[in-house]
Amino acid sequence: MSDMYNIGNKELSISDINKIIQNDLKLSLSNSAIKNIEDCRLFLDKKIFNSIDPIYGINTGFGSLCNNIISSDNLSQLQYNLVVSHACGVGEEVPEDIVKIMIILKIQSLAYGNSGVQLKTINRLLELYNNNIFPVIYEQGSLGASGDLAPLAHLSLALLGLGQANFNNTKLDVKEIYKKFGWEPINLLSKEGLALLNGTQFMSAYGVWSIIISKRLSYFADLIGAISLEGFDGRGECFNALIHQIRPHLGQIKTAKNIREFLKGSNIQANFKEHVQDPYSFRCIPQVHGATKDVLDHVKSIFEIEVNSVTDNPIIFSNEDEIISGGNFHGQPLAMALDYLAIAISELGSISERRTYQLISGQRGLPSFLVANPGLNSGFMIPQYTAASIVSQNKQLCTPASIDSIVSSNGQEDHVSMGANAATKLYTVINNVEKVLAIELMNAVQAMAFRKYSSSEFIESIVDQYREKVSFLEKDRIMSIDIENSIAFLQNLAVEEDLL
Numbered sequence: 491m492s493d494m495y496n497i498g499n500k501e502l503s504i505s506d507i508n509k510i511i512q513n514d515l516k517l518s519l520s521n522s523a524i525k526n527i528e529d530c531r532l533f534l535d536k537k538i539f540n541s542i543d544p545i546y547g548i549n550t551g552f553g554s555l556c557n558n559i560i561s562s563d564n565l566s567q568l569q570y571n572l573v574v575s576h577a578c579g580v581g582e583e584v585p586e587d588i589v590k591i592m593i594i595l596k597i598q599s600l601a602y603g604n605s606g607v608q609l610k611t612i613n614r615l616l617e618l619y620n621n622n623i624f625p626v627i628y629e630q631g632s633l634g635a636s637g638d639l640a641p642l643a644h645l646s647l648a649l650l651g652l653g654q655a656n657f658n659n660t661k662l663d664v665k666e667i668y669k670k671f672g673w674e675p676i677n678l679l680s681k682e683g684l685a686l687l688n689g690t691q692f693m694s695a696y697g698v699w700s701i702i703i704s705k706r707l708s709y710f711a712d713l714i715g716a717i718s719l720e721g722f723d724g725r726g727e728c729f730n731a732l733i734h735q736i737r738p739h740l741g742q743i744k745t746a747k748n749i750r751e752f753l754k755g756s757n758i759q760a761n762f763k764e765h766v767q768d769p770y771s772f773r774c775i776p777q778v779h780g781a782t783k784d785v786l787d788h789v790k791s792i793f794e795i796e797v798n799s800v801t802d803n804p805i806i807f808s809n810e811d812e813i814i815s816g817g818n819f820h821g822q823p824l825a826m827a828l829d830y831l832a833i834a835i836s837e838l839g840s841i842s843e844r845r846t847y848q849l850i851s852g853q854r855g856l857p858s859f860l861v862a863n864p865g866l867n868s869g870f871m872i873p874q875y876t877a878a879s880i881v882s883q884n885k886q887l888c889t890p891a892s893i894d895s896i897v898s899s900n901g902q903e904d905h906v907s908m909g910a911n912a913a914t915k916l917y918t919v920i921n922n923v924e925k926v927l928a929i930e931l932m933n934a935v936q937a938m939a940f941r942k943y944s945s946s947e948f949i950e951s952i953v954d955q956y957r958e959k960v961s962f963l964e965k966d967r968i969m970s971i972d973i974e975n976s977i978a979f980l981q982n983l984a985v986e987e988d989l990l
Contacts, residue, residue: 498523498601501798502594504790505990508702511590516620519601519612526603527612531679533808534606538562538680546804546815548681569683573650576643576687579628584641584692586656588917589624591695592645595797596686604800604807605685611676614649623667626654627692633898634909637801637819638692641910646686651675681806688802688819696913697793697828701786703920704835705989707927708783710980711838712745713952714931715775716752718845720945721937723854724768726750726759734776741783746776757943765854771844778841785834789827790990796824825892825909832916836884839923842930843877849933850874860936860963867966870933873973877929880922887915887922928976931956936963955979 495510498520509515519527537545544550549560560568584592597615600607618625625648631640647653651668652675654661668675719726729746753759767773804815850870852858861869891912897904935956944950959979960972 494518496520497594497597498526501794502598503990504698504701504794504797505988507591507594507698507797508990510594511587517594517597517616519597519616523601523603524609527601527607527609530603530606530806530808531608534681534806534813535679537813538565545813548684548804548813565680566678569678569680570650572683572687573643573646573678574652576639577647577653579631579640579644581628581630584627584629585917586624588695588699589627589645590619591698592627592641592691593619593624595691595694595698596642596645596689598797599689599691599800599802600685602800604805605802606681606806607685608676608679608682611649611678611682611686614673614676617671617673618648618655621671622657623648624656625664626656626661629914630910632692632910633896633903634690634693634821634825634907634911635817635819635905636803636903637688637690637821638910639687641692642687642689645691646683649676649686650678681804684804685802690796690801690819690821690824690909693821693824693828693909693913694793694796696917697789697824697831698797700828700831700835700913700916700920701790701793702990703924704786704831706985707835707838707920707923708779708786709748709985709989710927710983711779711782711842712748712775713752714842714927714934715772715779715845716749717934717938717945717949717952718849718930719749719768719772719775720753720756720758720949721856721934721941722768722772722845722849723758723761723763723765723941724772725763725765726753726756728768728773729753729776739780739784741787742776742780744783745780749775752946752948754946754948756946756949758941758945761943769844769848771841771848775841778837782834782838785830789831789834792823792827821907821909822892825907825912826890828909828912828916829888829890829892832884832912832919833888835916835923836881836888836919839877839881839884839926842923842926843874843881846870846874846877846930846933849930849937856937856940860933860940861966862964869963869966870936870969873929873932873969876973877926880926884919884922887919891915924980925973925977928980929973931980932960932972932976935960952983955983 495515627641627644632638729749734743734746801818850859858864859869859871861867891908894908895905959975
């Protein structure tokens with residue numbers, strides 16, 4: 491595989507973005523993208539020179555200051571002031587993987603040649619990315635319209651030689667990094683600050699990351715659910731394809747197929763079972779996990795449109811001789827999708843915790859709390875508490891951010907999406923669900939040790955790999971260490987199929 495990814499040759503898929511990140515590919519611009527960028531900038535320069543009319547954000551102030559006309563001598567200063575004044579982020583630092591995706595998406599959006607930026611500005615973004623220089627950005631500050639102003643301002647500070655960035659696992663002042671590389675700060679021309687700050691790349695980056703991780707978690711939920719079913723001596727007929735053919739939701743069909751494949755050849759399934767039915771947390775895995783898969787596919791379709799869109803303002807159409815002010819920066823489509831995904835992924839954790847609860851309940855020949863000599867040993871009692879606490883927090887976090895709006899900019903920006911808050915909440919929900927699934931896996935593998943019969947070859951191989959990281963619990967020990975090792979096991983478990 492080439493170590494370079496060419497932006498501008500085709501639309502970006504979420505699978506493409508994942509491959510760029512996972513394979514540490516460098517970025518470049520296609521020849522057609524370079525031409526589009528240069529043609530658009532030339533058009534804008536001529537337009538400004540020949541026009542006496544106000545053009546929003548180019549020779550006017552911003553937001554409610556849009557009627558303030560700016561002289562031609564101050565157009566560069568206007569853009570500089572925009573970036574530094576909007577760098578008002580607070581809170582935790584945005585994770586580096588999210589910052590990487592933000593830069594990729596900003597380059598992709600600007601490469602269409604509808605934003606009026608200089609080629610050198612985009613080239614500097616490429617240089618930052620390709621040299622693993624990732625600006626320090628903060629989680630809080632964006633209303634999700636006019637785009638992600640505060641976080642994108644912190645991203646853009648690095649173009650000006652300002653702010654801080656993470657470089658070689660060290661946080662440095664950007665001006666120190668510029669000295670190392672012999673770079674000069676970019677002198678922003680008209681419109682460039684707006685092009686950089688107006689956009690949905692903060693929300694979109696969180697969304698892309700969330701889809702990538704959620705696809706893995708959806709697969710793992712099926713796999714862990716199957717191991718729990720075996721540990722609980724559950725019945726397999728509820729995964730029969732005939733059931734799902736007459737209620738043909740695609741996610742439901744896919745989940746049932748996954749579990750049939752996981753269980754293929756299981757001696758536990760072949761063994762006679764006295765119980766006639768299993769609890770819903772086992773029997774309804776296809777319906778619950780499948781609904782999450784369907785939401786994931788819906789949300790993925792929204793974000794694949796977004797990452798291939800132009801979302802700044804105003805937008806330049808050089809072929810049509812138009813500069814049009816609109817609202818493509820508004821994050822409402824993303825905010826609602828992010829909220830929807832949070833609810834869907836949270837449900838994977840909710841049903842997972844219920845399976846954990848069943849496994850420790852002393853049923854189906856399993857010892858109470860999955861440990862010999864219960865009473866002296868608490869065994870797996872408290873990991874279920876932890877899972878329940880996390881699931882409860884997720885329920886709180888799933889209150890939609892997109893139903894809220896607060897007026898800003900003296901009423902000019904009177905409806906906002908709050909999509910950035912939806913994005914950061916979703917990030918927490920996803921990490922929480924990973925922990926809950928890891929706790930279920932601990933319980934499921936422990937329960938398997940009490941079964942007389944073997945499971946399928948595939949499930950037994952997963953159990954063997956897991957036992958190399960988390961050993962069988964014979965007597966009480968510090969369980970948080972096991973939980974951390976279980977989380978790490980999931981994070982490093984290879985999946986053969988392309989889940990995206």
